[in-house]
Amino acid sequence: MNMTLTFYIMDRLSQAGFYEGMTRILVTGATGKTGTHVTRQLRAKGIEVLEANRSRGFDWSDESTWDTFLSDVDVAYIAHPDITVPEAEDDLRRFGKAAVARGVRRLVLLSARPEIKGEQAITTSEAEWTIVGPGWFNENFTLAGFAEAVRRGRLALPLGDVTEPFVAAADIAAVAVAALTEDGHRGRKYKLTGPRALSFAEAAAAITAAGRPVTYVPLSPGEFIEEFTADGGSRADAEHHITIAAMSMGGEFTAVSPDVEQVLGRPAIDFADWAKAQDWS
Ligand SMILES: NC(=O)c1ccc[n+]([C@@H]2O[C@H](COP(=O)([O-])OP(=O)(O)OC[C@H]3O[C@@H](n4cnc5c(N)ncnc54)[C@H](OP(=O)(O)O)[C@@H]3O)[C@@H](O)[C@H]2O)c1
Structure with missing residues (x-):
């Protein structure tokens, strides 16, 4: 040949x-x-x-x-x-x-x-x-983190009106799959976010519109520690959450990254569309 x-x-x-x-x-x-x-x-x-x-x-x-x-x-x-x-x-x-x-x-x-x-x-x-x-996964609202609070209909967090460009696990996975299977991603760090930053009040409104009524209640750090420990959580865990919340409150993480779209050649999944596709029953 x-x-x-x-x-x-x-x-x-x-x-x-x-x-x-x-x-x-x-x-x-x-x-x-x-x-x-x-x-x-x-x-x-x-x-x-x-x-x-x-x-x-x-x-x-x-x-x-x-x-x-x-x-x-x-x-x-x-x-x-x-x-x-x-x-x-x-x-x-x-x-x-x-x-x-x-x-x-x-x-x-x-x-x-x-x-x-x-x-x-x-x-x-x-x-x-x-x-x-x-960034923070959309799935924190369904599978972990905030899921229980969402089920109860009251998302009470020490996060004020900070905005976060939540990202869908399916998009994170799609970028990972590209890096696992294609050449051209070697030595790169991709910052992965959704296509827009939402406040927790906006995220709660999107989940409510998708069929699971939930209200966001902004708490002070002291109020959060009180509620978290009254609910059976440890003070150390509450303080860990406060530390992470403080990082978010600094506004460092509100920026939207173009990386999902650049790698996949299509826009990242929007939070509201993601919420509509979930089974909230
Ligand atoms: N959630 C967010 O918003 C966020 C944002 C940025 C980065 N991250 C990072 O993402 C990572 C979590 O990834 P994920 O959310 O895809 O996973 P995940 O949903 O937290 O699930 C953890 C996975 O690891 C397995 N696992 C747990 N403990 C294990 C152990 N000791 N040995 C072997 N396997 C173990 C679990 O299976 P078994 O329990 O069956 O073993 C499960 O498959 C963490 O490093 C986290 O810091 C999360």
Whole structure:
């Protein structure tokens, strides 16, 4: 076969996703808010996925469980359960080393918008890397964080009228999938937001319009600590939330990023459209 024909066939196979289909991708946090979408989107492309979480035998706190998940894997999506805790940096450093030692050539790390210490554990690894750094997920209103308050119809937070460009987990996953499967994202950190910043009152109004009546009640830090602890939460957790709220109140995170649209070639999902697509029953 002459070289031109060989290259032509290789090119057609590549366009048809043949080589992508040969790749096996490890998805950590596979049952989480982003991991479920990453897994679904990769499988829709015909890519073999190896899902990792505790019920499947993978535990971030036990390195001896990692090895079998890193066998015959080319690429890995890394969603640590909490990138902001101090032990995350060490977990990620050891995971990055183990992955490279087992032949993983590309790592995509789920982080956050500000530079998080744990990122360096991956950006200094010998693998190709991409960081996805999202803002607050829309899914905080349905699956975690504010979900219980939304169910009760009263979202009481020490966040005043700060605005936040909430981002859909499906968009975070779509950018991660692009970085996992395509060239051209190496060495990049993408800041991922929705297409507009909403106040918590506007987010509550969008959820109400979508069928789940909820009112936003701005609290002072003192009022928040009182309500949170009266509800059974610890004072330490309440203070942690206040610290994060204070960062948001500084206005540092209200900016909309163009990165979702630039990577995906379509606008990010709007919060109101996302809210309408949820099952609030
Ligand atoms: N929520 C936000 O607004 C936001 C914003 C920016 C960044 N982030 C970052 O996003 C990350 C969370 O990602 P996510 O929201 O996609 O996940 P998630 O919904 O919080 O789910 C966590 C995933 O990790 C698994 N997991 C938990 N503990 C584990 C352990 N010890 N060992 C192995 N797997 C474990 C869980 O499965 P099992 O429980 O079955 O093991 C689950 O699949 C965190 O690092 C967070 O800091 C979140």
